[in-house]
Amino acid sequence: MANLLEVNHLSISFTQYVQGLNRNESKVISDLTIDVDESEIVAILGSSGSGKSLLAHSILGILPYNSNVTGELKYKGQVLNQELKEKLRGKEICLIPQSVNFLDPLMKVSEQAIGECKDEKEHAQKKSRQREIFGKYRLDESVDDLYPFELSGGMARKVLLSTALIGNPDLLIADEPTPGLDAKSVEETIQDIRNLKEHGKGVLLITHEIDVALKTADRIAIFYSGYVIEINKVENFKNANNLLHPYTKALINSLPRYGFNLTEGVQPLGEVSGCPYYENCPIRLDKCENNIPQLEEHDGVMIRCFNFKEGNDGS
Numbered sequence: 001m002a003n004l005l006e007v008n009h010l011s012i013s014f015t016q017y018v019q020g021l022n023r024n025e026s027k028v029i030s031d032l033t034i035d036v037d038e039s040e041i042v043a044i045l046g047s048s049g050s051g052k053s054l055l056a057h058s059i060l061g062i063l064p065y066n067s068n069v070t071g072e073l074k075y076k077g078q079v080l081n082q083e084l085k086e087k088l089r090g091k092e093i094c095l096i097p098q099s100v101n102f103l104d105p106l107m108k109v110s111e112q113a114i115g116e117c118k119d120e121k122e123h124a125q126k127k128s129r130q131r132e133i134f135g136k137y138r139l140d141e142s143v144d145d146l147y148p149f150e151l152s153g154g155m156a157r158k159v160l161l162s163t164a165l166i167g168n169p170d171l172l173i174a175d176e177p178t179p180g181l182d183a184k185s186v187e188e189t190i191q192d193i194r195n196l197k198e199h200g201k202g203v204l205l206i207t208h209e210i211d212v213a214l215k216t217a218d219r220i221a222i223f224y225s226g227y228v229i230e231i232n233k234v235e236n237f238k239n240a241n242n243l244l245h246p247y248t249k250a251l252i253n254s255l256p257r258y259g260f261n262l263t264e265g266v267q268p269l270g271e272v273s274g275c276p277y278y279e280n281c282p283i284r285l286d287k288c289e290n291n292i293p294q295l296e297e298h299d300g301v302m303i304r305c306f307n308f309k310e311g312n313d314g315s
């Protein structure tokens with residue numbers, strides 16, 4: 001399988017000015033490496049504020065002006081620079097944005113879903129695809145002429161989803177596509193994402209809902225305090241013993257069906273001098289306090305830990 005998207009050592013920070021001219025650099029994503037193959041769904045699972053949307057926006061080339069980015073992105077083997085991002089955006093690479101604020105408040109929803117067309121013929125083709133996809137999500141014809149403020153939250157989500165699917169992308173970045181949707185629409189969204197995979201497309205699914213990741217993805221990357229700490233195959237998430245990082249084990253053990261053993265402590269914000277999980281880790285070593293482990297491969301699993309043990313449930 002060919003690599004569709006490669007993210008190599010991506011870091012994103014923001015420059016902020018405090019007390020006049022004192023510059024403060026706050027790092028949100030640190031040394032993130034991940035890839036998505038053709039016919040593959042990779043989920044990024046992380047808590048609120050961990051930098052998931054920023055990752056999506058860096059791939060689309062829509063980061064805020066005060067962000068500093070290092071690292072490299074590649075799409076189909078080509079360096080994904082700003083020019084290429086703009087060329088592919090909305091066509092080969094589509095985003096389901098997290099926020100309905102991405103909708104243009106002054107444009108009817110069907111027209112923004114169709115997007116720019118080079119001629120009448122293309123418009124007619126896309127109009128029929130738009131109607132078909134809206135119809136599938138039970139957005140009837142009267143919705144076409146509505147403006148975003150006239151939509152309910154759930155309808156707006158479906159419009160965002162349909163808009164990304166009309167683009168027929170090779171790579172879909174889905175940033176929290178399911179919150180606020182009714183159960184039936186959640187299932188349909190998951191099914192549509194799976195269908196893209198069946199057609200050879202790649203999907204980066206960003207979510208903080210572990211069940212959506214488990215139901216949809218082939219591999220799951222766990223985000224902790226701006227770092228990817230483990231990337232593992234979805235089947236290994238059925239049993240915490242098959243996971244390697246103590247945080248991933250704790251996360252799975254915290255699910256209600258595994259006894260709801262909630263992990264203690266909060267994720268550190270900003271720069272840490274050692275492992276980001278040091279404070280909460282049950283298997284920490286002295287060296288973890290001041291050294292950051294690298295993300296390394298171990299039997300096809302990517303793991304960032306000095307002291308992981310297979311078969312150790314971390315408790």
Ligand SMILES: Nc1ncnc2c1ncn2[C@@H]1O[C@H](COP(=O)(O)OP(=O)(O)OP(=O)(O)O)[C@@H](O)[C@H]1O
Nearest residue numbers: 014028047048049050051052053054055064066208
């Ligand atoms: N323009 C900005 N300037 C400074 N900090 C920013 C800026 N944009 C985002 N951040 C910070 O980056 C962090 C990550 O934001 P992001 O929206 O990527 O989180 P997220 O993982 O998508 O969270 P959620 O699950 O709530 O959507 C936040 O803590 C936010 O404060």
Ligand SMILES: [Mg+2]
Nearest residue numbers: 052053054098
């Ligand atoms: Mg987000």
